[in-house]
Amino acid sequence: MDEIKEFLVLDEEEGDRLDVYLSSQLGDMSRSYIQKIIKDKKVSVNGKVEKAKYLVKEDDKIIIQIPAPKLLEVLPQDIPIDIVYEDSDVMIVNKPQNMVVHPAPGNYEGTLVNAILYHCKDNLSSINGVIRPGIVHRIDKDTSGLLMIAKNNNAHNFLAEQLKDHSITREYEFICHGVVKEDKITVDKPIGRNPKDRLKMAVVKDGKRAVTHFEVVARYENFTHMRARLETGRTHQIRVHALSINHPLLGDTVYGPKNNKFKVEGQTLHAKKIGFIHPTTKEYIEFDSELPKYFKNIINKLK
Incomplete structure (x- = not known):
């Protein structure tokens, strides 16, 4: 089923283009995908269909109909990844620059998630849903370096708690x-x-x-x-x-x-160094990576 979201434009948001405004509200979606939804007439402003270039005004009521994610498009892909460490709970990956961490609507291929789905098969936590299996934290597309991947839900919760407590070395x-x-x-x-x-x-x-x-x-x-x-x-x-x-x-x-x-x-x-308490052994482990070639x-x- 499609997901329907409603937004009310605030004073400080007035003057943004409709596609830019929705991009800021829906952080996981690419602007090009939001433009496609607008083009497909699935966005209304005060009950009227508007174009992407429409400038939003204070108190505008915006309703967007987000198509149900095509989950089958998040497929395993045989993409080489630099695995620094792996056991039955955790995998540490050294992500290259210019690689997106997880798929988002309109961008389902070539991501780190596609690569780890191929490598890990079904051995990934499901807490963050089908689009972000195993992803406990993320780094930007253009940032290179170390990332933790959780291979089961217990490990995911244990690592997420440490992130929340700010006890992970980064x-x-x-x-x-x-x-x-x-x-x-x-x-x-x-x-x-x-x-x-x-x-x-x-x-x-x-x-x-x-x-x-x-x-x-x-x-x-x-x-x-x-x-x-x-x-x-x-x-x-x-x-x-x-x-x-x-x-x-x-x-x-x-x-x-x-x-x-x-x-x-x-x-x-x-992201050069990462350290945390292991979910099973309860011992502190730390990983360091070389600076990439471009750096x-x-x-x-x-x-």
């Missing part, structure tokens, strides 16, 4: 614009939707608490190689906090300069 490395003067910086600033652009996150007063511990790894001319340890795990946390101290990530076209001399597409950000190449150029 360290990232990145390259940012500018030379960071301090050796260590802790940023404790709340993060929420950017009121001026609902597709972005920002430091906002009424956001959720977000804490990032930054440390300089190496300084270069006009750039700095940094390490970040997450205390909380908000959407785009490192990217938003780095911007808040005026050092946006290299290659980050959403929060940083549109162009860069290294022609990097996507933020130079790698090392930039460092060599900077040197």
